[in-house]
Amino acid sequence: MAELAAADTAALPAPTAPPVEDIGLYAYPAWSAAFVSAMARRAGIPESDLPSEAAHAFYIDALLWRAAADPQGARFLPHDPAERTPRPGDLLCADRSARPLEHWTMRLLETGRSRPMHCDVVVRTAPEVVEAVGGNVKDVVALRRLPADSQGRVLPAPPGQARLLLLLAARREG
Template sequence: MSDAQVASLIHSAETEWVRWGAMRAYGLPGNELCLVISDGSCQDVQDGCGQEQTTALCPLVDEYWAQVRYAFGHDCTRNDVCEWQWPGPDEPVTTSAWSAAFISAVMARAGISQTEFRRDHRHAVYIAAARDGQASAYEVVPTPAMAAPGDLICAGRKSGSGWPSHITPATIAHVMAGVGMHCDLVVSMDPTHNTLDAIGGNVKQTVARTTVDLDEMGRVSFDLDRGRKWVLVMRARRASPQLVDR
């Protein structure tokens, strides 16, 4: 991947982040996340209750779905109320997780082709494609691993999501389409504080920027247990490699 492609990818992600109001998510001890709101407090946001169901922003989610040709998309006809509080006799319509569609849309808008990155509504599909040499822009490296802007960091989804949550760095060879995953795009590094910033979609039902602590060697680690348990880095194959694990 060229420097220009990496720059375009980061610009694409940051543009979407600003469109959603430049929200920040905060990692709490115990593998939890909360969303920092305007008064400075940090709140949990229930599925279907956040910005994804507002009249202004719900259509943006469907823009992401269009990049992966997902048949269901988002129901944007009943907005500005939590999905589980929708009035009427009908059962609430469950919103689909759109974080992989967001990553796929960011890749497409940055000009990353399907042969370079396998766009899909499931993170595990594009992870497996890169791991198995079916997509050329990324390699898959288990954590602990160095990361740089333009890379993806990926974790297993929690057991409450209905997907397996037992993926570890040692078992990434077994990641298949049915395994629940979440990935964010690394957009900046802060060597002074030994952190990185990453942007992801469907993070507390918005597009959010999260600061991730690195280990003492500056690597993304599974064992830090703050916000998410990162199991792998999808490292961009750069024309001039920047990092070597140490």
């Protein structure tokens, strides 16, 4: 009987560890837009003022169209980052595509189409520095210190880094 068992097991392949699951898209989940949405809800900003989306480009589209349709009632107003000093609660958005848009208004021409973008929430400003928090920055929530001019406007990104395209200024209550 032992000889039979040995013969049977000799024909079987050697035991190996199970293969690593191919998680494909889940290897690096995109959750930075969800982070911005979650922070908006925690700050009391309703879904109608900043919709939850799986990608930054789509809530940016909604905010741009809302600002165009109702500038007096829109919670966020778009600006060129070089022309305005950000304040806490504002969103600073970058175009991470291989062919970035020249100006934020060009996004209105491609509404609803995907574009790799990223937004951070401004948490503190001072002359020569703007601090902003973003999600899914190398798979963590990260505080970035962005160089600014003496008035607090964010300076252009160095070559090779995503260029800030848009400042969505949060309307202050009261």
